[in-house]
Amino acid sequence: MEFYLTALVLGLCLASMSLGIFISMKIFRIPDITTDGSYTLGAVLTAILLTHHCSAMLIIPAVLLAGALAGMVTGIIHTFVKIDALLSGILVMTALYSINLTLLGRSNLPLLDVQNIFSSLTFFSASVFNNLALGFVFISLITGIMAYLLRTDFGIAMRATGNSEPMTRALGINNNKMKVIGLAMANALTALSGYLVAQYQNFTDINMGIGIVITGLGSVLIGEALIKWWNIRSILWQLVVVVSGSILFQLVLAFTLSIGVDPNLLKLVTAAFVLLIVLIPRLKKSE
Amino acid sequence: MIELQNISKVFHKGQVNEVCALTDLFLTIQKEEFVSVVGANGSGKTTLLNIISGAVLPSSGRIRITETDVTRLPEYKRSRWIARVFQDPLKGTASELSILDNFRLAAIRTQPKNLIIGINDVFKKKVRDSIATLGMGLENKLEQAIGTLSGGQRQALTLLMSVMDDTQILLLDEPSAALDPRSATLILKTASELISQYKLTAILITHNLKEAQLYGNRLLQMSEGKIVRDVSEEEKKRLPLSEMYAWFDI
Numbered sequence: 001m002e003f004y005l006t007a008l009v010l011g012l013c014l015a016s017m018s019l020g021i022f023i024s025m026k027i028f029r030i031p032d033i034t035t036d037g038s039y040t041l042g043a044v045l046t047a048i049l050l051t052h053h054c055s056a057m058l059i060i061p062a063v064l065l066a067g068a069l070a071g072m073v074t075g076i077i078h079t080f081v082k083i084d085a086l087l088s089g090i091l092v093m094t095a096l097y098s099i100n101l102t103l104l105g106r107s108n109l110p111l112l113d114v115q116n117i118f119s120s121l122t123f124f125s126a127s128v129f130n131n132l133a134l135g136f137v138f139i140s141l142i143t144g145i146m147a148y149l150l151r152t153d154f155g156i157a158m159r160a161t162g163n164s165e166p167m168t169r170a171l172g173i174n175n176n177k178m179k180v181i182g183l184a185m186a187n188a189l190t191a192l193s194g195y196l197v198a199q200y201q202n203f204t205d206i207n208m209g210i211g212i213v214i215t216g217l218g219s220v221l222i223g224e225a226l227i228k229w230w231n232i233r234s235i236l237w238q239l240v241v242v243v244s245g246s247i248l249f250q251l252v253l254a255f256t257l258s259i260g261v262d263p264n265l266l267k268l269v270t271a272a273f274v275l276l277i278v279l280i281p282r283l284k285k286s287e
Numbered sequence: 288m289i290e291l292q293n294i295s296k297v298f299h300k301g302q303v304n305e306v307c308a309l310t311d312l313f314l315t316i317q318k319e320e321f322v323s324v325v326g327a328n329g330s331g332k333t334t335l336l337n338i339i340s341g342a343v344l345p346s347s348g349r350i351r352i353t354e355t356d357v358t359r360l361p362e363y364k365r366s367r368w369i370a371r372v373f374q375d376p377l378k379g380t381a382s383e384l385s386i387l388d389n390f391r392l393a394a395i396r397t398q399p400k401n402l403i404i405g406i407n408d409v410f411k412k413k414v415r416d417s418i419a420t421l422g423m424g425l426e427n428k429l430e431q432a433i434g435t436l437s438g439g440q441r442q443a444l445t446l447l448m449s450v451m452d453d454t455q456i457l458l459l460d461e462p463s464a465a466l467d468p469r470s471a472t473l474i475l476k477t478a479s480e481l482i483s484q485y486k487l488t489a490i491l492i493t494h495n496l497k498e499a500q501l502y503g504n505r506l507l508q509m510s511e512g513k514i515v516r517d518v519s520e521e522e523k524k525r526l527p528l529s530e531m532y533a534w535f536d537i
Contacts, residue, residue: 149402156388157400163381166373170340171396172366233385233430 037096042194067191382434439470
């Protein structure tokens, strides 16, 4: 049972990144590989600041800002230098690897004896329920803020940009600026996942971000399938479904491990699972 | 209202596929003029429209809109005067957004897009009333994604959207080309009504000579990047369709 609860908390921690991928992939239709780097960046900053006895709460703005900067660089390379979005993301992700390694100074940093966000707030005495409650409150807050943002005039403009660029240009929207802001938001959310996971796992590893974008994509794809299935129009519910997608994804991985699949094959299983999610709606269509 | 001075536009300059889309073009359009533009494919009609809207910047020459020099102003900034209806009904609206969201964006075309929720009951009522004038029954589908509507319906909504905010210039790029004859008539009739109601300066590009004869109070014919005929309202009224067809005979 506790095994699945752990997966549930991890799903909540990674949900922030899934919301970020929802912005880049679903709203802007940009497959943003920067994610791998900005996720680790969030975790690295968290580790460094925590070991320097910074309060966990005060680290949040720093992590958000760092992630946003990474996203902005990708956005600027893509829109102003006019390089393909995928390549821009790969460039920034690669550069971030060195930056992360330089910042961290070594390949991993345990965070065992520092006060972190999970230990600083107490809702329940049992640690697993406490973690769950904290993850839930945190993600609810982010989901709420995002839902509000996407319903404002600015949010509508953002959602329209990915739909029809000729239209948004004609309606006075600077598409390039919008994409840079969107990618900044997406990567700020991703870095926040790095922040949460580092504290949840009690360590930061330089390689923890490798392939993490697939997890986010998988969650968004699960979410998208459900959004189409139930024909969800409300933005808030769409975001809730993406969060659920993230949790579901981790539960499936936990299940795979529990039936005795070699943990070394976890990335293979992840990739296969995402492929499966993509394939199912197509198989249904061809019927 | 709109002044084009000595405009030239060359695509792929210096390459084998170099195209002179517009050559030394002069054009002045007065306030509240409704200009129809005809011309063969590749005559520069769409480039002319794109030059005015800012989607394409000219290779040389100057453009002024209401006395302001806009030659280097990007399209999204010129939107404070200009509303557009595209040939492709899919371009003018955001498919995944609801009718309401699309109208909200159009209603703040000339304004900054702020972090406030602008869709309230007053706004909903305004949109509902506006859409009801079309008589398509769409006023009860405000929350529906606009992508689920037909091309004709989307084009009609794009037209209504163009006057949601303060508009001075309306650019219509073959708005009825992708539609069936009935929808095409409805679109042009609606456009023409909106143009006179809101006292807009308008340019209509069309391949349909009948449309060109019926709508607008000035008629231009373009050929090889130049304006070769400029017909005033008086002359246009007396101009038989057969003579217009003859313009296109080689």
